[in-house]
Amino acid sequence: MSTPTTVTDEVMPSIRRVQLDLTGMSCAACAARVESALNKVPGVRASVNFATRVATIEAGENPSATELCEVVRRAGYDAEPRQAALGTDVDPDAEHARHLLTRLAVAAVLFVPLADLSVMFAVVPSTRFTGWQWVLTALALPVVTWAAWPFHRVALRQARHRTASMETLISVGITAASVWSLYTVFGERHTRRAGGIWQAILGSDAIYFEVAAGVTVFVLAGRYFEARAKSQAGGALRALAALSAKDVTVLLGDGSEMTIPADELAEQQRFVVRPGQTIAADGLVLEGSAAIDMSAMTGEAKPQGVRPGSNVIGGTVVLDGRLIVEAAAVGADTQFAGMVRLVEEAQAQKADAQRLADRISAVFVPVVFAIAALTAVGWLFAGGGADRAFAAALAVLVIACPCALGLATPTAMMVASGRGAQLGIFLKGHKALEATRTVDTVVFDKTGTLTTGRLSVGAVVTAEGWDSGEVLAYAAAVESASEHAVALAITGATEQRLEVDDFVAVPGRGVRGTVAGRTVRVGKPNWIVSSADAPCLQVARRAAEARGESVVFVEIDGNPCGVISISDKVKSSAPDALAALHARGLRTVLLTGDNPASAAAVATSVGIDEVIADVLPDGKVEVIEQLRDHGRVVAMIGDGINDGPALACADLGMAIGRGTDVAIGAADIILVREDLAVIPQALDLAAATMRTIKVNMIWAFGYNIAAIPIAAAGLLNPLIAGAAMAFSSFFVVSNSLRLRNFGVTRRSITT
Incomplete structure (x- = not known):
């Protein structure tokens, strides 16, 4: 429920x-x-x-x-x-999956001996012992009643409202097979008046218990994997909502403070945000300066400085300093809430393409019932008697039960998921995988996707007379007292550890302190020197910025002595991965919120020709939609919270496994390896899985289309029907198991 x-x-x-x-x-x-x-x-x-x-x-x-x-x-x-409220810990899909798993486990344990005994007793009647009927009944009843109750419950409710669905067919088939089995094993066997071939075909004993139990097991398996996939998809919204502020400290008229739930904050109220706290609403900074971690909204690692008059966004985190903010947009009107809606709406649009089995079921179910009814009427008019009419109609229902159909998707997904895990690929579901065979455009996020997402020191250039190691050590000593992301990169770039005294952080500019009796300042170039000073350092600055790197200057005792460039390294596997995609004829695009210079530098290094920079999360969705409007089938690859809406909006979403829970929740394929060579391989595996599912579905429905006329003609006794269903299931399973060999030989998504 x-x-x-x-x-x-x-x-x-x-x-x-x-x-x-x-x-x-x-x-x-x-x-x-x-x-x-x-x-x-x-x-x-x-x-x-x-x-x-x-x-x-x-x-x-x-x-x-x-x-x-x-x-x-x-x-x-x-x-x-x-x-x-959005973000609740309650996950109805996970709870439903747990209930289904319990029923599935019990049904599977009982089905194995039931199937063996049913076949043995039917084929070799001499093996029957006293009370064999009760043994089969005891094994079957828990499966066809308790385990199959979800199908019976829906079928009964729909019957009261004169509607039918696949559940109706499943329930009727299970019930009919069970009733016929009870009649077969407990009722008196009458010798059929027909002779010859009819006597040979219809005269043998038949047990349907294994068919009823098998349908239950296979369909329960399919429903379990479906519920689990839905649970994972719904986790994206819960993870995103969990990042919002739960409480906020508001300023009262007398200057005192009061903590209230964040959803009670009103527009134009003033509230206080301290280091490490999440900003509760969009607003205007009235007092204070601080560095803001914008990664929740932009996905970029570099913090942004704010001061009085700056706008701030709810859901972002203050790294240092104390801010007094006037709320401008609260609750559902914030940009953060808008991002939640973007993910929700994008997932809703994607869900419009329902499974092939569901689309066909609206016609398939009533057609099967109509054929069964016509079969019974036809045999009655032909003088076959009530017994033969009932048997033939029952054979139609049982042979039409979606046994192979229940295996078609979950078996392929299980095998593909297991093989994918070995390759570093996690396939979450199959709905969006329909697009893999026609994907022609691959869109990449930059930070954390093409790059490592971890800032590092690229180079240290010093003025004449200064040693780069010494300058870096002094800078690291001062930065060691800061929690800024740039500070962490500089501190980690040297093993020398000097003590700092009189540390002061100047919000939006840099830091200063005393190291070994010398005054050291580290910060933005325009805070350390004017544009005309230190020409050699200015040259190094321009060169670094041309490479897409950020720079900080170092000053010791009032003398500009060095420039440190900070870079986010490109993953070594990125160029080969892009080359593999280009070899498949795919168009690649870099889509990022970073500045154009940095984006262009990364694109050049990995071989991407098209760059779209300075794009906010809602802008990313617009770009994806524009590409799709132009006839492109788009795969999006990202890792940040800001990538969630775009991943959900794209025809195929692929998230880097070390990315945020939101990106992972919104995507269709998760890449758990850092090696980007897994991207073309993931596309290949997705396409192979979708091909397998389609072949399974075609066989499952084709089998029914071919078998139903044979059953209606009265040419199938229970034993033959059971064997035919077993073969159909065997084919589907065998076809799915071929995916275990994926990657052993070179494959292409175009095949």
Whole structure:
């Protein structure tokens, strides 16, 4: 049962936006029924997202959310208004997966001996012993009742509302096979009046228990992996929301402070932010200066200095200094909340492409029931008798049960995931993988994706008379008292450790202190020297900036003595990975929030021709959408929180495994190795997996299409039907297991 998670009730001039959590949907056909029922209500415009189980409704003041929930219930499903705050620890998909796993484990343990005994007793009747019927029944009943109850429950609810889905077919097939087995093993066997070939085909004993249990096990497996994949996808929003401030310290009229929940903060209220705290809302700095870690919004490692009059963004972290901020945008109006919506909306758009099995099920289920009914009527009119009519109709239902279909996707995903883990690739799900065979554009983030994401000292250039090691040691001594990212890079660049006294941090400029009796300053070039001073250092500065590096100057006793360039190193595997993508005919783009000079330098070093720089998170989504509007099929590769919306919006999202939980949650493929050569290999594995799934699905449905007419003709007794279903499942499993050899020989996504 899904647990409600949030309420969205946005009042517009004459339109109210409501969201409902839905439960009981099992396929895309269910979502279509709910959407149709809601859209029949006057003044209501609704869209139902099957992947997230959320209905988004635009309506006037009437009907109320309660009335809308009742409309959903009349359609045969459950609904509740979303009420809890985003970021709740409750994960309904994970809870559902745990329940399914318990049922699956019990069913699988009982199915193995049941299948062996059923086949043995059917093929070799002499092996039957006293009470053999009760042994089979004892093994089967827990599987076809308790383990299969999720299917029976949905089928019963839909029957009350005169609807049907794949669950209905599964439930009816399991129930019919179980009832027929009970009749077979306990009822008196009558000699059929037909002779010849009919006697040979229909006269043998038949046991259907293993078919009923097998359908239960295989379909439960498919539903379990589906629920687990949904849980991982939903974690992106929870991880993103968890980064927001929970409490905020506001300034009262008398100058005193009070801590309140962040969601109670109002516009134009003043609040205090101290080092290490998260800024609770977008606002304007009134007092204080500090360095702000913007990585949550921009993904870039370099902090940004702010002072009175500067704008700050909620969700970012103050590294040093104390700020007094006036709130300008709070709650849902902040940029941080906007990023949450970007991820949510992008995932909703992607979920519109539902699984092939779900699309077909809307037609497949009623067609199967119609064929079964026509089969029974046909045999009655042909004089076959009630017994033969029932047997033939039952054979249609059982042979049409999606046994192989239940294996088609999860088996391929299990094998591919295991092989991918060996290669450093994690495939989260198969929905977006449909795009892999047609991907023609690969978009890269820079920091943490093409680069290491860790700042380091690139070079130390000194003025005449100074030693680079000495200058670096003095600079590191002063920076050792700072927590700034640049300071950490400089401190880590030397093993010499000198003591610093009288340390002072000058926000937005640099640091100063006394080292070995000498006054040392380290900071921005325009704080240390004017543009006309230290010409040799200015030359080094321009050269470093041309390479896309940041620079700090060092001054000792009032004399500019050195310039230290700070770089974010390009991963050594990046050029070869880009070359491999180009060899496959793929277009590559560098999309980053960094400055154009740094972005261009990185692009040149790795072989990317197209660069789009100075782009904020919402801008990244716009770029992805523009590429798609021009007919491009886009794969996005990133690692930062700011990459989450773009990863979700792209046709295929790929996240670096050491990136943020948000990026990993929004992506479809996770790359757990630092070696970027895994990127083309991941595309190849995704394409191979999708090909395997499609072949499995074609076989599963093709098998039904071919087998149903044979069953309707009365040519399948239970034993033959069971063997046919076993062969179908064997084919699907064998085809999926071929993925274990992926990577042994060279593959291409174009094959």
